[in-house]
Amino acid sequence: MENNMLSVKNLHATVEGKEILRGIDLEVKAGEVHAIMGPNGSGKSTLASVLAGNEKYTVTEGTVEFLGRDLLSMSIEDRARLGLFLGFQYPVEIPGVTMANFMKLAVNEQRKYRGEEPLTAAEFLRLMKEKSAVVELSSKLTSRAVNEGFSGGEKKKNEIFQMAMLDPKLAILDETDSGLDIDALRIVATGVTKLHTPQNATVVITHYQRLLDYIVPDVVHVLYKGRIIYTGDKTLALKLEKEGYDWLINEYDK
Amino acid sequence: MDRIFEILGELRKAGREVFRVESPVPQPYASVDPGHLRVELAAGAAAHLVVLHTEEGTSALDIDLSEGAQLELTELFLGGTFCETAVRQGARSRCRMTTVLLAGANVVYRIELEGADAENNLGGAFLLGGREHGVVKLHTSHRVSDCRSDSTVKGVAGGEAVGEFSGLVYVARDAQRTDARQQSRNVLLSETARIETMPQLEIYADDVKCSHGATVGQMDSDAILYMRQRGLSESQARRLQIEGFVGDIVRRCGVEPLGEALLELAAEKLEKL
Numbered sequence: 001m002e003n004n005m006l007s008v009k010n011l012h013a014t015v016e017g018k019e020i021l022r023g024i025d026l027e028v029k030a031g032e033v034h035a036i037m038g039p040n041g042s043g044k045s046t047l048a049s050v051l052a053g054n055e056k057y058t059v060t061e062g063t064v065e066f067l068g069r070d071l072l073s074m075s076i077e078d079r080a081r082l083g084l085f086l087g088f089q090y091p092v093e094i095p096g097v098t099m100a101n102f103m104k105l106a107v108n109e110q111r112k113y114r115g116e117e118p119l120t121a122a123e124f125l126r127l128m129k130e131k132s133a134v135v136e137l138s139s140k141l142t143s144r145a146v147n148e149g150f151s152g153g154e155k156k157k158n159e160i161f162q163m164a165m166l167d168p169k170l171a172i173l174d175e176t177d178s179g180l181d182i183d184a185l186r187i188v189a190t191g192v193t194k195l196h197t198p199q200n201a202t203v204v205i206t207h208y209q210r211l212l213d214y215i216v217p218d219v220v221h222v223l224y225k226g227r228i229i230y231t232g233d234k235t236l237a238l239k240l241e242k243e244g245y246d247w248l249i250n251e252y253d254k
Numbered sequence: 255m256d257r258i259f260e261i262l263g264e265l266r267k268a269g270r271e272v273f274r275v276e277s278p279v280p281q282p283y284a285s286v287d288p289g290h291l292r293v294e295l296a297a298g299a300a301a302h303l304v305v306l307h308t309e310e311g312t313s314a315l316d317i318d319l320s321e322g323a324q325l326e327l328t329e330l331f332l333g334g335t336f337c338e339t340a341v342r343q344g345a346r347s348r349c350r351m352t353t354v355l356l357a358g359a360n361v362v363y364r365i366e367l368e369g370a371d372a373e374n375n376l377g378g379a380f381l382l383g384g385r386e387h388g389v390v391k392l393h394t395s396h397r398v399s400d401c402r403s404d405s406t407v408k409g410v411a412g413g414e415a416v417g418e419f420s421g422l423v424y425v426a427r428d429a430q431r432t433d434a435r436q437q438s439r440n441v442l443l444s445e446t447a448r449i450e451t452m453p454q455l456e457i458y459a460d461d462v463k464c465s466h467g468a469t470v471g472q473m474d475s476d477a478i479l480y481m482r483q484r485g486l487s488e489s490q491a492r493r494l495q496i497e498g499f500v501g502d503i504v505r506r507c508g509v510e511p512l513g514e515a516l517l518e519l520a521a522e523k524l525e526k527l
Contacts, residue, residue, distance in 0.1 A: 052483055053482075053483075054479060075482075076479065076482040076483055077482045077483075077485055077486060077487050077488070080482070080483050080484055080485040081485045085483075086483050088480065088483075091480070092474070092476045092477045092479075092480040093477075094474075094477045094480070094481070094494075094495065094498060095498055095499070096497070096498025096499055096500075096501050096502060097494050097495065097497070097498035101494070102481070102484070102494065103484075105486055105490060105494065106481075106484040106485045106486060107485075109485040109486055109487070109490070110485045113485070145498070162484060166484065166485070
């Protein structure tokens with residue numbers, strides 16, 4: 001169990017009194033790529049938000065261990081500093097705050113948490129340049145305000161750029177493929193694949209098989225009504241693409 | 255704060271009572287707690303003037319720009335000064351003003367565009383906390399045709415602070431082809447803070463372009479969440495967000511490196527809001 005990165009046990013969570021997660025069990029090991037699929041409203045984005053620490057949700061039952069720590073007792077920022085990254089489905093615009101300024105603070109906060117010296121201006125610029133190449137993000141965008149006036153594709157590329165800058169242990173990508181045209185999808189997915197190492201792990205939340213043509217998962221889960229009702233290998237995604245969720249849902253609802 | 259005094263200390267003194275500029279080459283001047291000061295720019299003259307107000311008392315600036323004169327005026331309020339600044343602009347003159355309130359001052363601007371093709375641009379910001387009460391009043395008069403004015407005042411109030419903005423753009427009957435814009439944008443940081451904004455237009459000419467707008471809102475909590483997910487603490491995220499909101503105003507002052515020093519001072523104040 002040495003390389004167990006994330007261990008979710010019987011996780012229940014509510015929002016405004018309504019139970020959305022109803023007993024999630026999930027184990028992610030270093031080096032693995034997991035895909036979480038499922039129909040709309042099944043709780044996929046909620047799971048991502050709860051793991052990231054969004055205070056809108058209340059955890060009512062269950063435990064989450066991340067790198068041996070009790071994740072649920074930690075603040076959002078400490079989870080991030082420990083190495084958890086959430087790629088947002090809807091990246092937020094922050095007027096007047098440049099990408100460079102934002103990333104410099106974020107990178108150095110995370111370094112401080114790990115007991116490392118802050119990057120010098122030259123080191124930081126080099127890092128920005130190197131990592132923006134991962135997703136072919138124009139250097140013009142990194143000098144602009146965070147996500148302001150970015151196209152849908154640029155926003156998603158920008159998420160992966162930030163992931164590259166922060167080098168997380170576990171990246172949870174919440175529908176990073178939604179709203180992308182085929183070229184942007186390829187760039188984003190190729191970027192994610194480039195960043196994958198035996199030491200880190202990725203959880204990809206998606207509706208569509210097409211993303212998984214680029215990011216090949218080791219494990220595919222189907223989330224339905226707040227539970228993981230089925231787990232398989234990468235062939236499951238293909239089967240779901242062809243046959244839909246009905247065969248699983250009907251079995252579960254019986 | 256010391257940094258501001260250090261920077262101003264290196265500039266020329268604007269003198270007392272009457273400060274007259276004839277040179278067309280802009281030089282930076284400073285004035286600290288000027289009391290009553292008359293500023294005259296001769297035809298075609300140019301200057302940068304930085305005025306620092308630290309006292310509780312009253313102050314009055316009487317500014318006269320002759321034809322084609324260019325003034326870059328930065329005013330910083332660190333005390334509860336009651337200040338009235340009157341600016342008269344002749345034909346083809348340019349006046350670019352920046353005013354930053356880091357205390358509960360009461361500031362009135364009367365801008366008179368009296369010569370054709372005069373242009374006034376004002377950027378204001380007030381950052382109030384605790385029980386401070388800050389007021390910015392703006393009265394821009396387009397007396398003749400073909401002048402332009404553009405004002406943006408941004409307000410931030412936390413604690414139990416109260417901020418007030420009132421802005422009037424007046425366009426006289428003969429002031430055709432006026433182009434006037436006014437924006438008031440405000441953010442409340444607490445439930446107990448209050449900001450009142452009153453933008454007004456009074457237009458008697460019929461061929462004009464005038465616009466105004468006012469907003470009062472809260473900080474975007476989704477943006478705070480987003481920044482915290484990248485590892486920033488909540489207070490860092492808040493500070494960055496407010497800096498982003500007022501930064502363009504505070505940083506725009508034309509005398510280097512005063513803009514960055516002002517932003518630093520504003521950021522220190524933000525920590526306490």
